[in-house]
Amino acid sequence: MVDIYVRGKFVITMNKERLVLKDGCVAVDSGVIVAVGKCSELDKDYRGKAKEEINASKHIVMPGLINTHVHLVQGMLKACANYRRLIPWLKDRVWPLQGNMTEDEALAAAKLTMLEMIKSGTTTFLETGLVGRYGPDRIIEAILNSGLRAAVARHVMDLTGYALEEGALHKGLIESGEYSMSDVLRLYNKYHGKEGRIYVWFGPRTPGAASVELYREIVAKAKELNTGITMHLAEVKEDVEYTLKKFGMKPVEFVKWLGLVGSNVVLVHVVWVTDEEIGILSKTKTNVSHNPSSNGKLGSGIARVSDMLKAGVNVALGTDGGPSNDNYDLIEEMKIATILQNGFKEDPEALRAEEVLEMATLRGAKALGLEDLIGSIEVGKKADMITVDYWNPRLMPMNDPISHIVFAAHGDDVNDVIIDGRVVMRDRKVLTLDEEEVLKEVDVRARELFNRVGICVDPEVKWPIK
Ligand SMILES: [Zn+2]
Numbered sequence: 294m295v296d297i298y299v300r301g302k303f304v305i306t307m308n309k310e311r312l313v314l315k316d317g318c319v320a321v322d323s324g325v326i327v328a329v330g331k332c333s334e335l336d337k338d339y340r341g342k343a344k345e346e347i348n349a350s351k352h353i354v355m356p357g358l359i360n361t362h363v364h365l366v367q368g369m370l371k372a373c374a375n376y377r378r379l380i381p382w383l384k385d386r387v388w389p390l391q392g393n394m395t396e397d398e399a400l401a402a403a404k405l406t407m408l409e410m411i412k413s414g415t416t417t418f419l420e421t422g423l424v425g426r427y428g429p430d431r432i433i434e435a436i437l438n439s440g441l442r443a444a445v446a447r448h449v450m451d452l453t454g455y456a457l458e459e460g461a462l463h464k465g466l467i468e469s470g471e472y473s474m475s476d477v478l479r480l481y482n483k484y485h486g487k488e489g490r491i492y493v494w495f496g497p498r499t500p501g502a503a504s505v506e507l508y509r510e511i512v513a514k515a516k517e518l519n520t521g522i523t524m525h526l527a528e529v530k531e532d533v534e535y536t537l538k539k540f541g542m543k544p545v546e547f548v549k550w551l552g553l554v555g556s557n558v559v560l561v562h563v564v565w566v567t568d569e570e571i572g573i574l575s576k577t578k579t580n581v582s583h584n585p586s587s588n589g590k591l592g593s594g595i596a597r598v599s600d601m602l603k604a605g606v607n608v609a610l611g612t613d614g615g616p617s618n619d620n621y622d623l624i625e626e627m628k629i630a631t632i633l634q635n636g637f638k639e640d641p642e643a644l645r646a647e648e649v650l651e652m653a654t655l656r657g658a659k660a661l662g663l664e665d666l667i668g669s670i671e672v673g674k675k676a677d678m679i680t681v682d683y684w685n686p687r688l689m690p691m692n693d694p695i696s697h698i699v700f701a702a703h704g705d706d707v708n709d710v711i712i713d714g715r716v717v718m719r720d721r722k723v724l725t726l727d728e729e730e731v732l733k734e735v736d737v738r739a740r741e742l743f744n745r746v747g748i749c750v751d752p753e754v755k756w757p758i759k
């Protein structure tokens with residue numbers, strides 16, 4: 294008797310030979326994948342012998358998606374900061390809203406984001422930076438209850454600037470180096486490794502918001518605790534100006550000088566880098582999270598993904614947050630990554646569907662240091678997988694499962710989600726969060742926040758809403 298037996302029309306295994314099984318089945322027991330193969334071979338051992346059988350005969354079964362750049366609390370801020378470049382986007386809109394959030398509002402936003410991620414097939418994510426005012430403990434408890442797997446970075450800072458703009462950070466988000474550092478350590482001791490699904494990381498703020506001494510302390514502590522670090526880097530040209538002017542180095546040279554590189558580091562965006570800097574990322578095995586929607590929406594630029602991959606850099610995929618994307622649908626993000634890169638490079642094969650699917654699964658797992666546990670459907674790995682219903686006009690006829698997932702599918706096509714061997718969504722009904730309650734609560738709390746802060750009360754719409 295096993296816990297779950299899934300019978301799919303196609304199983305995208307993402308194993309070493311990247312086998313796609315037709316009429317494939319997967320057996321799961323105690324949270325782990327115990328068998329993968331042709332249903333005709335596995336049925337004699339598992340059919341009728343599982344506590345739960347999932348008939349995915351008009352579905353593609355594939356590894357759960359891994360979103361390597363998420364701002365949970367920004368889920369509430371969609372459309373609140375449109376048509377701005379990064380620094381005014383942060384200073385005038387996003388930071389005042391985040392800097393005024395109560396714990397209850399932050400929690401409501403986080404639940405909304407988690408609900409959206411589950412419903413669009415994400416099973417693991419990297420939160421980039423919680424701060425004290427959001428109530429990080431309650432948010433981490435909510436992640437545990439949602440069933441999701443996550444690396445949760447808590448922000449660390451001791452300066453208040455963004456790049457060369459001193460004092461840019463909103464007062465509601467300012468924390469001391471001592472407090473922010475001690476709170477990461479507190480969260481690490483309390484939650485790291487909890488239920489085998491939570492990892493607590495360091496999330497230093499962007500250059501301009503942390504001193505060299507603090508960065509070095511973070512690097513040393515992360516090494517000592519064997520955990521990760523994630524930071525935005527080289528997102529806009531102002532980041533390059535800052536490190537050049539202040540330290541005489543380009544952004545990647547700067548982080549290398551700090552020791553803030555290596556396989557436990559995920560640098561986010563990395564748009565404005567030279568060939569030499571790409572060489573450093575490759576040599577130091579530093580991971581990159583690519584967020585094409587966010588970079589496009591804010592007019593930041595287009596990251597050199599295919600150059601980085603060619604140079605041997607591990608590039609993963611992320612959605613970023615509500616006001617820069619404006620959704621957390623990693624299936625949509627795969628398509629955007631591909632078509633943008635191919636257009637940018639004037640090469641229809643600059644980033645193929647297979648490569649971007651690797652970015653959203655295996656490369657994401659590697660970026661989080663979890664490549665032995667997740668990212669593929671293989672015996673011995675954790676059972677993090679999803680089914681995608683292809684029996685609809687968007688995905689028929691089913692000519693090529695990989696191409697269809699990347700170019701044709703939407704997050705809404707995800708039908709079932711299993712994380713750590715637990716069925717978290719079945720037939721599009723999320724079992725771990727009350728969808729109606731989450732939506733109702735966020736509807737009220739968002740209005741309260743917007744009215745209190747006086748931002749996004751009336752989004753800056755061109756056309757009248759009456
Ligand atoms: Zn971000």
